[in-house]
Amino acid sequence: MAILRETKQEQLSGAELLLKGLKEQEVELIFGYPGGAVLPLYDALYDAAIPNILTRHEQGAVHAAQGYAKATGKPGVVVVTSGPGATNAVTGIADANSDSVPLVVFTGQVTTDGIGKDAFQEADILGITVPITKNSYQVRDVNELPRIIQEAFHIAMTGRPGPVVIDLPKDMTICEGGCQTPDLHIPSYQPNTTPSILQVQKLLKVLGESRKPVLLIGGGVISAEAEQEALAFAERYEIPVVSTLLGLGVVPTTHPLFLGMGGMHGSYSANLALMECDLLISLGARFDDRLATSPSDFAQQAIVAHVDIDPAEIGKIIQTDIPIVADAKECLVKLLELPGEKPASQEWLTLCQDRKVSKPFTYDREQEAEIKPQKVIEKVGELTRGEAIVVTDVGQHQMWAAQFYPFQFAKQLITSGGLGTMGYGIPAAIGAKFGQPDKEVVVFVGDGGFQMTNQELAILNENNLDIKFILLNNSSLGMVRQWQEAFYNERRSKSVFSSQPDFIKLAEAYGIAGVRITDPTKLSEQLTKAFEQKGPVVIEVVTSTTEHVLPMVPPGQANDRMIGVD
DSSP states (O other): OOOOOOOOOOEEEHHHHHHHHHHHTTOOOEEEOOOGGGHHHHHHHTTOSSOEEEOSSHHHHHHHHHHHHHHHSSOEEEEEOSTHHHHHTHHHHHHHHHTTOOEEEEEEEOOGGGTTTTOTTOOOHHHHHGGGOSEEEEOOOGGGHHHHHHHHHHHHHSSSOOEEEEEEEHHHHHSEEEOOOOOOOOTTOOOOOSOOHHHHHHHHHHHHHOSSEEEEEOHHHHHTTOHHHHHHHHHHHTOOEEEOGGGTTSSOTTSTTEEEEOSTTOOHHHHHHHHHOSEEEEESOOOOTTTSSSGGGTTTTOEEEEEESOGGGTTTSSOOSEEEESOHHHHHHHHHHSOOOOOSOHHHHHHHHHHHHHSOSOOOOSOOSSBOHHHHHHHHHHHTTTOSEEEEOSSHHHHHHHHHSOOOSTTOEEOOOSSOOTTOHHHHHHHHHHHOTTSOEEEEEEHHHHHHHGGGGHHHHHTTOOEEEEEEEOSBOHHHHHHHHHHSTTOOTTOBOSOOOOHHHHHHHTTOEEEEEOOGGGHHHHHHHHHHSSSOEEEEEEBOSSOOOOSBOOTTSOTTOOBSOO
């Protein structure tokens, strides 16, 4: 008689289980920084096939992971140590939460018997990050690690994407556990992606009856990879399109239906369309205060249809008449499948297009006393044929890039929208280049933001990353200075730099070519030569110190109360 023996499940250390889980999730690379609490994991990484990109600061690691995620649509993965390593990552986690970026962040932690005892480099990272994460875990049983990793990636990527934190006590990476990954089962997390057919039909009916419809494109369209369906829907019904900052690229800037970005620094045509439309169809936009600058005045004449994967966003700021909780792509597929009448809106479309032509984004192109930053961005658009992945830091240059770069495709603009994080640009560009190595990557960064995370330039040569950094140097915190000049009686309190480093020498210290451009008459020639250089280049352009981003809707004013429009 055969003797039946129970097969013992293979046992692996927590560090090995973690790497196994990452491989199951098809993780290509990690952005991280080692430290005492994660040494067992980094020891396991020494022999692993998954490369760790050693950033020079934990904030840089998270921003790089964001850039990778935004450029690819895949989750970014971060590993940092406990205490200050974890707290240094908080800004990037908050930024990812604001912009719905899928991240899985592993934070080291002191051993389980030291938690709550003020052990060396202990920080309550779960308590700190609960408000800025989609979900968070602390591993207390190594056997739970395979399930936790599987759930974390699923939660980060589905529904409204976002960051998930896994806090990993050091002993949980050393002790052994079973390596079998269970079937995914999260009863409490079941995001709805399918639109209500009745609501979709209602929207099509209202659209057929409208005379002044507008389609508002937000970052949710890009997250859902619904750019083709969004453009097809706009073209079928000939609906003018307005974009949020994070929705730029879904509809090419040259498309006749595209009116531009709306909001505080949006185009005249886009903002007037938002205010005068009789039907506003919002896809994956959340009506933040940079778009709906005065919610009580916003689109007062319009029936508002709001499509969003997150039910908490619908009706939160703007009263919604046709709420549709759904994945943007699934909703657009239904809108395209069902029959609908084209609205009689040709007169409206012509008006919107005429406004776009008559009052475009502009600046003084004739003067040659100083370099205009807008001209720099236009020239970079020409040199890259509008095909580069454009990464920005935060400030005036960010808005000028949104206004003047000729965006053509989704996932092309990588920027910090909701949190507005200075220092985002350099590491995010590095992550984007890792994600899209065959695409040209260009960064627009100000002299303020450049000084926050320029240590990440060390990554470029050791990883053969060809990125062009356009440092627009106006010797100030430009947007802060603009607000002080416009709203605080020109009292420039700590917004102007009295001294700065030599940015070219700083670049050269990292083994990177540096070019300084100061002569307006030589801008085109010198920019062209700089872009012809192989490898990374820091291109410092000394620009106007007084230029404002215009047009501008003053804070709290309605979208049609723009200043800086002729």
